[in-house]
Amino acid sequence: MRVLLVEDEAKLAEYVRKGLSENGFVVDVAKDGIDGKHLALHGEYDLVVLDVMLPGIDGFGVLKALRESRNTPVLMLTARDRVEDRVKGLQDGADDYLVKPFAFSELLARLQALGRRGVRVSAEEANVLRLGPLELDMTKRKATREGKRLELTSKEFILLTLFLRRQGEVLSRTVLAEQVWDMNFDGDTNAVEVAIRRLRAKMDDPFDHKLLRTVRGMGYVLETP
Numbered sequence: 269m270r271v272l273l274v275e276d277e278a279k280l281a282e283y284v285r286k287g288l289s290e291n292g293f294v295v296d297v298a299k300d301g302i303d304g305k306h307l308a309l310h311g312e313y314d315l316v317v318l319d320v321m322l323p324g325i326d327g328f329g330v331l332k333a334l335r336e337s338r339n340t341p342v343l344m345l346t347a348r349d350r351v352e353d354r355v356k357g358l359q360d361g362a363d364d365y366l367v368k369p370f371a372f373s374e375l376l377a378r379l380q381a382l383g384r385r386g387v388r389v390s391a392e393e394a395n396v397l398r399l400g401p402l403e404l405d406m407t408k409r410k411a412t413r414e415g416k417r418l419e420l421t422s423k424e425f426i427l428l429t430l431f432l433r434r435q436g437e438v439l440s441r442t443v444l445a446e447q448v449w450d451m452n453f454d455g456d457t458n459a460v461e462v463a464i465r466r467l468r469a470k471m472d473d474p475f476d477h478k479l480l481r482t483v484r485g486m487g488y489v490l491e492t493p
């Protein structure tokens with residue numbers, strides 16, 4: 269598996285490069301957006317790990333250029349407190365994102381999952397996530413259920429994206445807090461519960477079949493009943 273890592277922080281780039289190499293990946297590192305864009309467009313990579321804040325051209329610019337001609341899966345590295353960056357990345361064609369700082373094991377798991385999924389069939393197809401009657405169009409930033417539009421806030425959109433990407437998997441309140449709210453904590457997950465309630469009011473309550481289920485003591489899972 270060949271990976272292009274576009275990251276300007278030398279220490280982090282080396283840490284990730286070393287870890288991925290030890291796990292059987294062949295890794296090329298680009299230290300700015302210009303080299304990153306060039307390699308992404310002209311190299312042969314199975315996956316691209318793309319930082320958002322880069323000298324030269326930022327991660328969104330690289331992603332945009334890449335998506336004009338290639339479907340290589342992209343995982344974006346986003347800063348804390350930049351929820352809008354995640355929405356934008358996913359809208360612009362990123363396949364997944366990871367919030368900095370991240371555990372190497374988490375990056376590895378995500379890349380392995382992306383690698384298994386393989387090359388995106390088409391940009392349009394990859395940008396629509398589905399579960400039964402529920403559909404999320406990343407490009408248009410539009411969520412529908414049974415064709416009826418759901419008006420979601422940015423956080424609710426991210427939350428639903430996360431559930432759709434990891435459908436069938438129980439996501440704990442802590443994972444949701446970290447991935448959606450940038451909160452690194454074990455204690456108060458009240459914000460998560462409130463947001464889940466609001467999301468449910470929009471995507472589940474008006475319908476007969478409930479898709480988002482609470483798993484007592486563990487978290488929440490999105491699945492067809």
Ligand code: CA
Pocket residue numbers: 275276277319320321322
């Ligand atoms: Ca950076």
